[in-house]
Ligand SMILES: Nc1ncnc2c1ncn2[C@@H]1O[C@H](COP(=O)(O)OP(=O)(O)OP(=O)(O)O)[C@@H](O)[C@H]1O
């Protein structure tokens with residue numbers, strides 16, 4: 001079953017045509033990687049899935065992105081609810097300079113998911129457990145989130161998304177500021193979460209795409225060149241451009 005259906009999708013920054021007629025079905029509770037050289041439109045495509053591009057001046061789009069059968073670009077879509085359900089994690093942890101606890105509780109409060117302290121405490125604990133951070137932080141929940149290591153901060157960013165019950169998680173190069181050991185741990189977490197979440201990850205690192213994803217989309221100059229099972233993309237792609245890229249001939 002596909003959860004995100006992207007149909008004839010185009011995106012322009014003013015006159016720059018950045019996404020060109022993208023068509024792809026992203027499957028539910030699978031990890032989909034988006035790969036391709038710098039500037040090919042990976043982040044633009046990812047940001048289109050929760051309408052993060054809306055805030056950029058001069059952006060216009062055409063086509064559809066259907067999530068659970070509903071076009072998120074339709075008039076009347078509540079973007080706040082969309083962004084709650086489709087959470088985003090960025091290259092660098094973007095925590096608030098407040099406590100570990102408040103970073104997770106914040107989303108629950110502004111989205112009015114819970115207002116009672118006990119209920120909030122419960123969700124904070126559950127979310128921190130789901131990213132394997134609870135044991136480490138349970139005795140210092142009220143310390144600054146910025147006192148954590150980068151890897152822990154990135155886990156906390158994921159916990160924040162998990163807390164508001166998102167069912168889709170978008171990650172834009174989430175390991176690019178991490179060392180190899182921290183990267184491995186975040187990759188394990190992403191795989192673990194894919195039992196429950198539909199995950200789309202942009203990565204520059206082809207080994208990472210090969211390690212974590214079920215399906216891979218290869219983009220080049222704003223076009224989606226090929227989408228297939230990850231193993232096929234890396235061992236026997238159908239398109240010459242994909243072959244050239246995954247074999248390291250450019251990029
Ligand atoms: N806010 C913006 N305004 C104008 N042009 C933009 C904006 N953001 C991105 N672009 C342009 O759109 C194109 C696609 O950029 P995008 O960031 O989506 O690529 P990317 O594949 O994520 O690249 P990278 O691997 O470097 O992160 C590039 O030509 C970029 O310069």
Ligand SMILES: [Mg+2]
Pocket residue numbers: 042043044
């Ligand atoms: Mg990018």
